[in-house]
Amino acid sequence: MRKIVSLSILLAGGLLMFSSCEKIKDLTEVDFDADLKADVQTLSEPEAVSTDLKAASVSSYAFEGSAVIDPTSDSKVNKYWKKIRNWEVKRITVQVKNISKEAVLNNGQLVVKDESTGEILFSEDVSNLHLKSGTTVFSISGADWGDVISSLNDKHSLVVGVEGDLDQPGVSVTYGVVISLKITANIFNN
Numbered sequence: 001m002r003k004i005v006s007l008s009i010l011l012a013g014g015l016l017m018f019s020s021c022e023k024i025k026d027l028t029e030v031d032f033d034a035d036l037k038a039d040v041q042t043l044s045e046p047e048a049v050s051t052d053l054k055a056a057s058v059s060s061y062a063f064e065g066s067a068v069i070d071p072t073s074d075s076k077v078n079k080y081w082k083k084i085r086n087w088e089v090k091r092i093t094v095q096v097k098n099i100s101k102e103a104v105l106n107n108g109q110l111v112v113k114d115e116s117t118g119e120i121l122f123s124e125d126v127s128n129l130h131l132k133s134g135t136t137v138f139s140i141s142g143a144d145w146g147d148v149i150s151s152l153n154d155k156h157s158l159v160v161g162v163e164g165d166l167d168q169p170g171v172s173v174t175y176g177v178v179i180s181l182k183i184t185a186n187i188f189n190n
Helices: 002-027 075-083 146-153
Strands: 029-043 061-069 084-099 103-114 120-131 136-140 158-166 172-186
Touching: 029 075, 029 084, 029 158, 061 172, 075 084, 075 172, 084 103, 084 120, 084 146, 103 136, 103 146, 120 136, 120 146, 146 158, 158 172
Parallel strands: none
Antiparallel strands: 029 061, 029 172, 061 158, 084 136, 084 172, 103 120, 103 158
């Protein structure tokens, strides 16, 4: 009987100690939201100079642009940069900030790469979308963000690119890209 009582006391003590370790862990962690932002400038190909039949039938004008997102450009991320232990990507949003004239996005693609390795971490396609200022081109949540999170864990910057083709030549577009994150940092971790 003594052994059962001793074992019960030891087990209860272990549970209390584990429980208080979790409480201490909760007290040493800080959760915060951060938005990593970049503007991507693009310009669709100019109208063909040639007057031949092939050039006259063109209704697709390619464009591409990219920008680097340095996570430490956000003040909260920078403050806890070396202490971050968990990243959660909540959403990636791409919106038309400025456009020189309305156009139709025949086909478009958002690409997120690791700046250090050049590896593609995430991509998403869209087609047949009328563009004007304020148009949301991409609003992506609930995707598999594992590779993006791995890159952030490795303390790498991200390259975001927007590419595709429009139905109008010479259209200048500025796309605003926002990567919304929830971050957990251990304030005592170095």
